[in-house]
Amino acid sequence: MKSPLTSTALFHAGPVPITGAVLVTWAIMGFLVLGAIVIKRRLSRQPSTTQEVFELIVDTVDSQIRDTMQVGPAPYRAFIGTLFAFIFVANWSALIPGVEPPTAHLETDAALALLVFLAVIWFGIRAGGVRGFLGTFATPSPIMIPLNFVESITRTFSLLVRLFGNVMSGVFMIGIVLSLAGLLVPIPLMALDLLTGAVQAYIFAILAMVFIAGAIGDERDIPHERTAS
Amino acid sequence: MTIDWWTLGIQTVNVAVLVWLLQRFFWRPVAAMIEQRRDATRRTMAEAEATRTQATAALAEIEQTRAGFAKERDAILAAAHAEAETTRTALLAEARTAAAALETNARTAIEKANQAAGDAWNARSARLAVAIAEQLAARLDGTAVRAAFLDWLVQEVGALPDAARRAVMASGAALEVVSATVLDPAEQQRTRQRLGEALGDDPSIVFRTDPALIAGLELRGPHLLVSNSWRADLDQILLRLTQGAETNDVPLPSHAGSDQPVCPKAVPAATAEPNAR
Numbered sequence: 001m002k003s004p005l006t007s008t009a010l011f012h013a014g015p016v017p018i019t020g021a022v023l024v025t026w027a028i029m030g031f032l033v034l035g036a037i038v039i040k041r042r043l044s045r046q047p048s049t050t051q052e053v054f055e056l057i058v059d060t061v062d063s064q065i066r067d068t069m070q071v072g073p074a075p076y077r078a079f080i081g082t083l084f085a086f087i088f089v090a091n092w093s094a095l096i097p098g099v100e101p102p103t104a105h106l107e108t109d110a111a112l113a114l115l116v117f118l119a120v121i122w123f124g125i126r127a128g129g130v131r132g133f134l135g136t137f138a139t140p141s142p143i144m145i146p147l148n149f150v151e152s153i154t155r156t157f158s159l160l161v162r163l164f165g166n167v168m169s170g171v172f173m174i175g176i177v178l179s180l181a182g183l184l185v186p187i188p189l190m191a192l193d194l195l196t197g198a199v200q201a202y203i204f205a206i207l208a209m210v211f212i213a214g215a216i217g218d219e220r221d222i223p224h225e226r227t228a229s
Numbered sequence: 230m231t232i233d234w235w236t237l238g239i240q241t242v243n244v245a246v247l248v249w250l251l252q253r254f255f256w257r258p259v260a261a262m263i264e265q266r267r268d269a270t271r272r273t274m275a276e277a278e279a280t281r282t283q284a285t286a287a288l289a290e291i292e293q294t295r296a297g298f299a300k301e302r303d304a305i306l307a308a309a310h311a312e313a314e315t316t317r318t319a320l321l322a323e324a325r326t327a328a329a330a331l332e333t334n335a336r337t338a339i340e341k342a343n344q345a346a347g348d349a350w351n352a353r354s355a356r357l358a359v360a361i362a363e364q365l366a367a368r369l370d371g372t373a374v375r376a377a378f379l380d381w382l383v384q385e386v387g388a389l390p391d392a393a394r395r396a397v398m399a400s401g402a403a404l405e406v407v408s409a410t411v412l413d414p415a416e417q418q419r420t421r422q423r424l425g426e427a428l429g430d431d432p433s434i435v436f437r438t439d440p441a442l443i444a445g446l447e448l449r450g451p452h453l454l455v456s457n458s459w460r461a462d463l464d465q466i467l468l469r470l471t472q473g474a475e476t477n478d479v480p481l482p483s484h485a486g487s488d489q490p491v492c493p494k495a496v497p498a499a500t501a502e503p504n505a506r
Contacts, residue, residue: 005231006231007231007236009233015235016235016239017233019233019236021236022236022239022240022243025240025243025244026243029243029246029247029250032247032250032255033247033250033254035255036254036255037254039254039255039258039259040254040255040258040259043258043262044262045262045265045266047262047266054255054259055259055262058256058259058260059263062260074260077252077256078248078249078251078252078256078257079248082244082247082248082251082252083248085251086247105236107233107237110232110240111237111238111240111241111243111244112240112244114237114241115241115244115245115248
């Protein structure tokens with residue numbers, strides 16, 4: 001068994017090493033984008049059952065954003081929803097034999113955490129300007145500025161470590177049990193891993209919303225609906 | 230533990246691109262479709278609300294129209310009742326008028342009948358009274374009564390105008406002295422004498438009797454008639470009772486067949502005794 005803390009390049013595109021996590025990510029992207037295109041083409045005023053399911057997903061994401069951030073969901077829907085969908089599908093990609101979830105690799109989780117970190121800055125500045133965003137570090141008092149600054153870094157690492165630790169440990173445990181006990185024994189662990197993957201996707205999305213809501217400060221007190229994001 | 234920075238960068242770009250792609254192909258279209266359906270639902274509900282409002286207004290209008298019908302019906306009924314009341318009142322008034330006219334006519338007829346009956350009873354009473362008076366007067370005939378009648382006759386003749394007395398005498402015709410019983414010669418002589426004095430000459434006088442006179446002396450000539458008897462008095466009384474009882478305005482009868490002025494005989498009162506005159 002190879003270490004989950006290492007990434008092995010399958011091939012190189014020039015100087016750029018292409019790992020298995022990247023390939024699986026591309027596959028997941030292709031799956032999601034193609035599915036989205038098909039869904040888009042089949043959108044109708046008279047929704048089918050499939051369309052109703054996806055509309056339910058979108059509506060659920062919107063309601064979660066409203067409940068968590070107390071703002072209109074439109075500017076944040078695509079980012080939060082895509083994070084959840086990608087992490088969810090990536091975690092559950094472990095069901096496919098021979099496929100290792102990209103979230104079980106540190107780089108993918110770090111990329112997701114990095115995007116959340118950048119999104120917090122982007123949405124914070126967009127909502128209150130640079131001064132307003134920096135002002136959020138001085139709440140509840142200026143003496144908290146160093147702590148808030150460190151917290152903004154450490155919480156990003158906590159996202160990274162939480163997702164990576166949960167997914168990687170699941171995959172690692174399943175691999176160990178599979179190597180020790182045989183074919184059918186890891187199935188309960190795999191089911192538990194699916195639950196863990198779904199919960200982790202939800203937690204990651206909820207934490208991203210909480211961090212962004214903290215960055216937009218008082219703006220969230222004024223509910224608004226932006227059509228463009 | 231090492232981090233492959235290339236992989237970190239590629240994955241960051243991958244997720245960012247995925248966010249963009251899904252926003253373009255999934256999140257925005259689906260959210261737009263949801264919003265479109267919500268708008269359609271709102272429009273439908275608004276249209277339904279408007280339709281319901283219109284229906285409510287139409288229903289209210291119908292109710293108002295029904296109320297108008299009811300009011301119109303009530304007005305028609307009230308007008309019919311008023312017209313019927315007016316007609317009834319008019320008919321009642323007409324009936325009252327007719328009844329009053331009938332009552333008046335009936336009263337008039339009854340009064341006329343009563344009057345006629347009264348007149349009839351008066352006539353019968355008068356005739357009865359006259360008959361009684363006849364019976365009584367018949368018992369009074371005698372020398373003293375004839376003397377009194379002679380005095381009255383002479384008095385009446387004396388009251389005649391001179392022209393009338395001369396005309397009587399100028400005619401040369403005989404005068405009749407009618408009495409109820411036969412006068413004895415002395416009475417005839419005294420009668421002839423007294424009349425001659427009254428007429429201023431010596432007329433030719435013929436004595437006759439007429440029991441119908443009951444008592445009295447009447448002088449009759451071609452142009453003269455002096456009624457002076459119980460019969461004449463009773464006839465006057467009977468005439469007055471039967472014809473002039475209501476008005477007490479009894480014209481004295483004229484003598485038929487006489488175109489000369491006559492000396493009206495004063496009619497004594499019905500209740501007066503002959504001797505009292």
